[in-house]
Amino acid sequence: MPIFVIQLSKAEIQHRWDLASAAKKAELKRSLRDPKVWLEQAMSFTGAAIKTFCLMLVVDSVFRDQGITAPMSLSFFLCTPIVAFNPWQMFWRYVPLDRASAAFQEVIKELNDKL
Template identity: 85%
Template sequence: MPIFITQLSKDEIQRRRDLASAAKKAELKRSLRDPKVWLEQAMSLIGAAIKTFCLVLVVNSVFRDQGIIAPMGLSSFLCLPIVALNPWQMFWRYVPLDRASAEYQRVIDDLNDKL
């Protein structure tokens, strides 16, 4: 956090958060109606499916290297919790929320630049 931010009053900081939150909410509503966002979300899910398939193949090859002949179903079962938990947004992401968060950050940065 920059030094000058700590010099702002609590009311000013809250006002900035409120403005940024309103912008985030508006952007989320706008992006939920945008077909391009849903196309990007579909591409994200297709990429997630490809990554999941590759992870299943890697887990299956690890079993094979250990001399265990495991069915693909077992490898899939072991990989699904990793994909469901989605560590570090590695497999899939929610595009409208990403855009809304970017808008929040943009508003905060714009307000900080005006100081």
């Protein structure tokens, strides 16, 4: 359990949470206007496209190993839901939200270090 949960009053905990949430919101707004963040997001989607293509090749090779001659579009339709739902951020990530969460954690860490 974090140190501030054990030793501080509920009002102080709420104050810290509000500060960290405000930092997260401000960083998210700033990130949405930063062209470098959108470039990083585009690179993330490019990586997702490459990973999707590789996954399609794996699925297609599994079909061929089983003796099933299936068109490549079948592999595409089987892989698309996996990539779209993006379990555990395996294929792509939302960069502005990552930066906002990092800002939230940084504020909490700074407040904990002051104790």
